[in-house]
Amino acid sequence: MYNSIKEEAYHCNMQLPQLGLVLFTFGNVSVVDRRQEVFAIKPSGVPYEELSPEHMVIVDFDGQVVEGNLRPSSDTKTHALLYKHWKEIGGITHTHSTYATAWAQAQRDIPIFGTTHADHLTVDIPCAPPMHDEMIAGNYEHETGFQIINHFAENKLDYKEVEMILVGNHAPFAWGKTGTKSVYNSAVLEQVAKMAWLTEQINPNAPRLKPALIKKHYERKHGANAYYGQ
Amino acid sequence: MYNSIKEEAYHCNMQLPQLGLVLFTFGNVSVVDRRQEVFAIKPSGVPYEELSPEHMVIVDFDGQVVEGNLRPSSDTKTHALLYKHWKEIGGITHTHSTYATAWAQAQRDIPIFGTTHADHLTVDIPCAPPMHDEMIAGNYEHETGFQIINHFAENKLDYKEVEMILVGNHAPFAWGKTGTKSVYNSAVLEQVAKMAWLTEQINPNAPRLKPALIKKHYERKHGANAYYGQ
Amino acid sequence: MYNSIKEEAYHCNMQLPQLGLVLFTFGNVSVVDRRQEVFAIKPSGVPYEELSPEHMVIVDFDGQVVEGNLRPSSDTKTHALLYKHWKEIGGITHTHSTYATAWAQAQRDIPIFGTTHADHLTVDIPCAPPMHDEMIAGNYEHETGFQIINHFAENKLDYKEVEMILVGNHAPFAWGKTGTKSVYNSAVLEQVAKMAWLTEQINPNAPRLKPALIKKHYERKHGANAYYGQ
Amino acid sequence: MYNSIKEEAYHCNMQLPQLGLVLFTFGNVSVVDRRQEVFAIKPSGVPYEELSPEHMVIVDFDGQVVEGNLRPSSDTKTHALLYKHWKEIGGITHTHSTYATAWAQAQRDIPIFGTTHADHLTVDIPCAPPMHDEMIAGNYEHETGFQIINHFAENKLDYKEVEMILVGNHAPFAWGKTGTKSVYNSAVLEQVAKMAWLTEQINPNAPRLKPALIKKHYERKHGANAYYGQ
Numbered sequence: 076m077y078n079s080i081k082e083e084a085y086h087c088n089m090q091l092p093q094l095g096l097v098l099f100t101f102g103n104v105s106v107v108d109r110r111q112e113v114f115a116i117k118p119s120g121v122p123y124e125e126l127s128p129e130h131m132v133i134v135d136f137d138g139q140v141v142e143g144n145l146r147p148s149s150d151t152k153t154h155a156l157l158y159k160h161w162k163e164i165g166g167i168t169h170t171h172s173t174y175a176t177a178w179a180q181a182q183r184d185i186p187i188f189g190t191t192h193a194d195h196l197t198v199d200i201p202c203a204p205p206m207h208d209e210m211i212a213g214n215y216e217h218e219t220g221f222q223i224i225n226h227f228a229e230n231k232l233d234y235k236e237v238e239m240i241l242v243g244n245h246a247p248f249a250w251g252k253t254g255t256k257s258v259y260n261s262a263v264l265e266q267v268a269k270m271a272w273l274t275e276q277i278n279p280n281a282p283r284l285k286p287a288l289i290k291k292h293y294e295r296k297h298g299a300n301a302y303y304g305q
Numbered sequence: 306m307y308n309s310i311k312e313e314a315y316h317c318n319m320q321l322p323q324l325g326l327v328l329f330t331f332g333n334v335s336v337v338d339r340r341q342e343v344f345a346i347k348p349s350g351v352p353y354e355e356l357s358p359e360h361m362v363i364v365d366f367d368g369q370v371v372e373g374n375l376r377p378s379s380d381t382k383t384h385a386l387l388y389k390h391w392k393e394i395g396g397i398t399h400t401h402s403t404y405a406t407a408w409a410q411a412q413r414d415i416p417i418f419g420t421t422h423a424d425h426l427t428v429d430i431p432c433a434p435p436m437h438d439e440m441i442a443g444n445y446e447h448e449t450g451f452q453i454i455n456h457f458a459e460n461k462l463d464y465k466e467v468e469m470i471l472v473g474n475h476a477p478f479a480w481g482k483t484g485t486k487s488v489y490n491s492a493v494l495e496q497v498a499k500m501a502w503l504t505e506q507i508n509p510n511a512p513r514l515k516p517a518l519i520k521k522h523y524e525r526k527h528g529a530n531a532y533y534g535q
Numbered sequence: 536m537y538n539s540i541k542e543e544a545y546h547c548n549m550q551l552p553q554l555g556l557v558l559f560t561f562g563n564v565s566v567v568d569r570r571q572e573v574f575a576i577k578p579s580g581v582p583y584e585e586l587s588p589e590h591m592v593i594v595d596f597d598g599q600v601v602e603g604n605l606r607p608s609s610d611t612k613t614h615a616l617l618y619k620h621w622k623e624i625g626g627i628t629h630t631h632s633t634y635a636t637a638w639a640q641a642q643r644d645i646p647i648f649g650t651t652h653a654d655h656l657t658v659d660i661p662c663a664p665p666m667h668d669e670m671i672a673g674n675y676e677h678e679t680g681f682q683i684i685n686h687f688a689e690n691k692l693d694y695k696e697v698e699m700i701l702v703g704n705h706a707p708f709a710w711g712k713t714g715t716k717s718v719y720n721s722a723v724l725e726q727v728a729k730m731a732w733l734t735e736q737i738n739p740n741a742p743r744l745k746p747a748l749i750k751k752h753y754e755r756k757h758g759a760n761a762y763y764g765q
Numbered sequence: 766m767y768n769s770i771k772e773e774a775y776h777c778n779m780q781l782p783q784l785g786l787v788l789f790t791f792g793n794v795s796v797v798d799r800r801q802e803v804f805a806i807k808p809s810g811v812p813y814e815e816l817s818p819e820h821m822v823i824v825d826f827d828g829q830v831v832e833g834n835l836r837p838s839s840d841t842k843t844h845a846l847l848y849k850h851w852k853e854i855g856g857i858t859h860t861h862s863t864y865a866t867a868w869a870q871a872q873r874d875i876p877i878f879g880t881t882h883a884d885h886l887t888v889d890i891p892c893a894p895p896m897h898d899e900m901i902a903g904n905y906e907h908e909t910g911f912q913i914i915n916h917f918a919e920n921k922l923d924y925k926e927v928e929m930i931l932v933g934n935h936a937p938f939a940w941g942k943t944g945t946k947s948v949y950n951s952a953v954l955e956q957v958a959k960m961a962w963l964t965e966q967i968n969p970n971a972p973r974l975k976p977a978l979i980k981k982h983y984e985r986k987h988g989a990n991a992y993y994g995q
Contacts, residue, residue, distance in 0.1 A: 098496050099489065101421065120534030149525060149533045171421045173496070177503035180418040181511045188640040190705045191561065191631045208517040215521050244514050245420045259559065266558050266633070272507055273637035277732055281641045284704050287668040291675050295609060303609045304580030328956050329949065331881065350994030379985055379993045401881045403956070407963035410878040411971045438977040445981055474974050475880045502967055648870040650935045651791065651861045719789065726788050726863070733867035737962055741871045744934050747898040751905050755839060763839045764810030 077115060077133045077142060080106045083166075084115035085128040087254035091170060092123050094262045102170035103148040105134075106254035107158050109165075112136055114158055118145035138217065149216065156220025157250065161234045166254030168261040171246040174268035175261075178202065179241035185267060187284050188274045192267045193292035194303075195238075199283075200264065201226060202241040223248060236297075239264045307345060307363045307372060310336045313396075314345035315358040317484035321400060322353045324492045332400035333378040335364075336484035337388050339395075342366055344388055348375035368447065379446065386450025387480065391464045396484030398491040401476040404498035405491075408432065409471035415497060417514050418504045422497045423522035424533075425468075429513075430494065431456060432471040453478060466527075469494045537575060537593045537602060540566045543626075544575035545588040547714035551630060552583050554722045562630035563608040565594075566714035567618050569625075572596055574618055578605035598677065609676065616680025617710065621694045626714030628721040631706040634728035635721075638662065639701035645727060647744045648734045652727045653752035654763075655698075659743075660724065661686060662701040683708060696757075699724045767805060767823045767832060770796045773856075774805035775818040777944035781860060782813045784952045792860035793838040795824075796944035797848050799855075802826055804848055808835035828907065839906065846910025847940065851924045856944030858951040861936040864958035865951075868892065869931035875957060877974050878964045882957045883982035884993075885928075889973075890954065891916060892931040913938060926987075929954045 087104040091097040100123070105116035115131040132143035138155040140147060148154075154167050170176075178185050178200075185200040187193060192200075203226035210218035223240055227233075238260045239249040249260035274281045296303040317334040321327040330353070335346035345361040362373035368385040370377060378384075384397050400406075408415050408430075415430035417423060422430075433456035440448035453470055457463075468490045469479040479490035504511045526533040547564040551557040560583070565576035575591040592603035598615040600607060608614075614627045630636075638645050638660075645660035647653060652660075663686035670678035683700055687693075698720045699709040709720035734741045756763040777794040781787040790813070795806035805821040822833035828845040830837060838844075844857045860866075868875050868890075875890040877883060882890075893916035900908035913930055917923075928950045929939040939950035964971050986993040 098492060118535065119532075146532070146535055173500055174503065176419060176421060177500050177507055180500060180504040181508035183508055188704070189636060191636060205515060205518060208515075211517040211521045215525070244418070244518055262558060270633055270637050270640060272503065273634065273732065274640040276506070276736070277637055278641035278643055285665060285668075287671040288665060288704055291671045295675070302579075302606070305578065305606055328952060348995065349992075376992070376995055403960055404963065406879060406881060407960050407967055410960060410964040411968035413968055435975060435978060438975075441977040441981050445985070474878070474978055502963065506966070648934070649866060651866060722788060730863055730867050730870060733864065733962065734870040736966070737867055738871035738873055745895060745898075747901040748895060748934055751901045755905070762809075762836070765808065765836055 077108065077111070077113065078128075080108045080113075080115040081128045081131040081133070083254050084117065084131045085126060087166065087168070087258050088117045088126060089123060090255075090258045091168075091261075094258070096170045096172040096261055096265060097123070098171070102168070102172075103150060104166065104168045104254055104258060105148075105154045106166045107164065113141050114154060116147050116151055116154060118143070119148050121145065150219075152214065152216035153220045153223070153248070156217055157223065157248075160220075160224050161250070163235060163252070164250045165252045166257040167248065167250045168254075168257040169246065169248050170261050170265075172261065172265040174272060175241060175247040175264050177272070178268050179243060179246050182243045185241070185271045187289065188271050188281055189284060190288060190292045191270065193284055193289045194296050195260070195263050195267075195293075196236060197289050197293045198232070198237060200239055200241065200267065201230060201232060201237065202243055205243040205245075219245075307338065307341070307343065308358075310338045310343075310345040311358045311361040311363070313484050314347065314361045315356060317396065317398070317488050318347045318356060319353060320485075320488045321398075321491075324488070326400045326402040326491055326495060327353070328401070332398070332402075333380055334396065334398045334484055334488060335378075335381075335384045336396045337394065343371050344384060346377050346381055346384060348373070349378050351375065380449075382444065382446035383450040383453075383478070386447055387453065387478075390450075390454050391480070393465060393482070394480045395482045396487040397478065397480045398484075398487040399476065399478050400491050400495075402491065402495040402498075404502060405471060405477040405494050407502070408498050409473055409476050412473045415471070415501045417519065418501050418511055419514060420518060420522045421500065423514055423519045424526050425490070425493050425497075425523075426466060427519050427523045428462070428467060430469055430471065430497065431460060431462060431467065432473055435473040435475075449475075537568065537571070537573065538588075540568045540573075540575040541588045541591040541593070543714050544577065544591045545586065547626065547628070547718050548577045548586060549583060550715075550718045551628070551721075554718070556630045556632045556721055556725060557583070558631070562628070562632075563610060564626065564628045564714055564718060565608075565614045566626045567624065573601050574614060576607050576611055576614060578603070579608050581605065610679075612674065612676035613680045613683075613708070616677055617683065617708075620680075620684050621710070623695060623712070624710045625712045626717040627708065627710045628714075628717040629706065629708050630721050630725075632721065632725040632728075634732060635701060635707040635724050637732070638728050639706050640704055642703045645701070645731045647749065648731050648741055649744060650748060650752045651730065653744055653749045654756050655720070655723050655727075655753075656696060657749050657753045658692070658697060660699055660701065660727065661690060661692060661697065662703055665703040665705075679705075767798065767801070767803065768818075770798045770803075770805040771818045771821040771823070773944050774807065774821045775816065777856065777858070777948050778807045778816060779813060780945075780948045781858070781951075784948070786860045786862045786951055786955060787813070788861070792858070792862075793840060794856065794858045794944055794948060795838075795844045796856045797854065803831050804844060806837050806841055806844060808833070809838050811835065840909075842904065842906035843910045843913075843938070846907055847913065847938075850910075850914055851940070853925060853942070854940045855942045856947040857938065857940045858944075858947040859936065859938050860951050860955075862951065862955040862958075864962060865931060865937040865954050867962070868958050869936050870934060872933045875931070875961045877979065878961050878971055879974060880978060880982045881960065883974055883979045884986050885950070885953050885957075885983075886926060887979050887983045888922070888927060890929055890931065890957065891920060891922060891927065892933055895933040895935075909935075
């Protein structure tokens with residue numbers, strides 16, 4: 076009944092260590108089934124080398140376990156909330172990848188410095204501020220989802236165009252139309268984060284990418300007349 | 306008689322090169338048998354690729370070899386002293402891992418900048434000052450153990466909550482309920498050390514993590530109502 | 536008819552992930568057939584692990600596809616223009632390799648700091664400024680080729696001696712007598728870029744390499760009396 | 766007749782890519798036969814993956830080829846001069862390893878910041894200044910050997926205690942009683958160079974290691990009562 080999303084979630088989770096995005100179990104991917112309104116997510120704290128598709132836990136959009144013997148990722152409620160509010164997301168990836176997490180800890184948006192960044196989004200990669208103490212003490216992971224959604228709303232960002240965020244003092248979340256795309260976005264974010272750090276080291280006054288280049292690179296990959304890929 | 310701890314110590318030592326925590330033989334893990342009051346530790350200077358469980362040396366809490374034909378790690382007396390004084394430690398790992406060692410050389414505590422850190426401990430990772438000359442000239446490795454224990458006592462730290470330390474100008478030590486946990490803690494320390502360095506590079510005024518987030522992340526993994534893992 | 540260049544282009548492209556120069560599909564290599572005035576280039580957006588020699592697309596010097604069912608790399612017109620104007624190039628490599636791209640984003644030439652650099656070229660690695668908005672909005676990849684050629688002309692650089700460039704805010708291009716040589720140059724550029732960044736970190740006032748050393752190292756590899764290699 | 770040193774030189778050279786110390790052919794190891802007054806060295810520019818023991822070139826202490834069909838490493842005369850003057854060296858390794866080369870390009874000695882350094886030598890790792898123009902224009906590689914020897918003499922360093930040097934603007938050389946030991950020293954140098962850079966990043970005022978710790982760590986590995994290793 077849920078085999079397809081369990082299988083995809085398993086393969087997506089296994090990409091995280093291959094791409095160097097996680098140490099131990101510091102990450103998780105989920106994949107949604109929009110018709111059945113559930114998603115498959117990594118069980119909490121299970122090492123990647125012991126993982127199998129059957130281990131994936133099926134959870135509904137309120138964060139309740141629907142199927143599975145293992146406890147789901149501790150970040151499950153954040154995934155649930157994002158699926159509930161953002162109707163066109165197919166998968167979500169959360170990691171503590173080194174460079175993206177360093178920017179989150181530094182509480183800074185990642186400036187758009189080059190075409191690698193503009194190939195994927197047209198604005199700085201947003202960093203949501205750390206949450207209010209009441210949100211933290213309350214339903215923390217649920218509120219983390221709201222923190223993300225609110226930051227997008229306040230900054231007039233579209234989750235279909237900007238598929239990644241840093242949560243201040245915490246770490247990155249990325250999403251996309253599929254689980255695979257969300258993993259891809261996590262890896263792109265990590266690479267862009269590393270290059271942006273180096274750019275500022277090499278030239279502390281490095282200017283942001285100019286609008287014409289941002290537009291060109293984003294549109295050749297994502298515009299109406301895109302000509303990247305097959 | 307000591308096969309179980311020799312086997313575990315062997316496997317723990319072999320994790321060090323796999324996790325990228327050692328160059329050549331710059332590290333060692335020990336595993337204790339509390340009933341027999343001995344521990345198994347890596348022999349000194351033997352390359353990891355030549356190691357086998359039989360090579361592990363059995364040592365008592367005064368640092369005397371009980372069994373084994375090889376000389377134990379030169380850091381053996383530090384392990385012995387920690388086992389003697391800290392009754393609930395099951396394993397100890399010492400490495401010269403790159404980023405943690407750089408903080409030790411810089412003689413700085415590692416500030417708590419994010420939730421990756423708070424998932425494991427609630428305070429800055431302590432850096433003990435370099436030892437007094439008399440301690441160094443005397444029973445050096447034995448005194449290194451005292452330096453660690455004294456630093457914890459002076460700073461009112463609990464070795465069951467803070468399972469790692471930097472020894473100033475030297476390198477990190479980590480411990481835990483098992484040998485495996487001490488290796489895990491060494492890898493976490495290295496990753497946290499790298500991200501803290503990057504955080505200060507990206508924002509020299511990056512603030513410490515606020516108390517509410519520290520409490521939340523530590524307790525969801527270690528508190529009475531922990532919900533991380535299985 | 537084009538098997539030879541397709542085979543070589545395939546092997547050159549496969550070197551990029553092996554050398555750590557690309558994430559996902561962020562790079563491409565082409566190999567030219569000067570007699571037939573065509574080149575073989577990677578298809579756009581096809582993952583390296585799925586690539587085969589038959590996938591290579593054959594394109595002429597005006598950027599028109601001559602053979603192949605797949606769309607060629609989105610950077611194809613840049614390759615075409617360079618082949619058209621620089622008659623002795625045999626292969627071209629474009630990547631978004633981490634350190635070289637960081638210098639491109641910082642909009643700085645890479646200073647010649649050591650003999651590793653001088654073994655390959657005698658001047659700073661040039662960084663062309665970002666293009667004018669009209670060039671970007673127009674035939675962008677074609678104009679990128681002109682940006683490279685014009686920067687060489689304005690700075691009196693010889694493409695046979697300086698086989699690499701950074702395009703400001705974008706990323707590096709490298710070339711050579713063969714496809715293999717262009718890949719080699721891309722890897723050298725990445726290594727030189729990393730070491731130059733580190734050099735400035737270690738000594739912000741590090742001086743450029745002096746002329747006698749530049750001359751010696753370049754000539755022992757490339758001069759009339761070269762004695763490097765077989 | 767020379768099989769033994771050719772075999773050892775081959776294995777030592779093959780360690781360089783395994784230890785991450787070379788890109789392409791940017792390094793070479795030689796092993797000496799003191800009785801026959803010759804050494805075996807890597808041929809110039811031959812990729813490591815194509816290397817075999819038979820490829821090693823036999824050279825005498827004046828830098829003349831004694832046996833072998835291939836041209837020896839372009840750095841051969843530096844090796845020859847060091848063997849001629851320093852009677853107790855058994856092997857020499859030259860690389861352009863990333864972090865050590867960056868310090869050489871920065872023209873700075875590597876400060877002794879920690880016990881990892883002191884486990885191997887008691888002083889800063891010396892950086893010889895760039896050579897005079899006449900030395901460069903003349904018998905360059907031969908003069909490079911003199912530059913190293915003179916720098917040791919002027920600074921009262923003993924090549925049996927300090928088994929490594931940076932040649933300013935160029936790269937590191939390391940040596941030891943055997944070829945294997947010289948490779949080991951090259952890897953230690955690279956690691957110490959990386960950690961020293963990070964130490965200064967984390968604390969620009971990091972103090973040098975104090976004499977008591979330098980003495981203790983060096984002597985426990987190299988002193989009359991050494992107790993490291995078997």
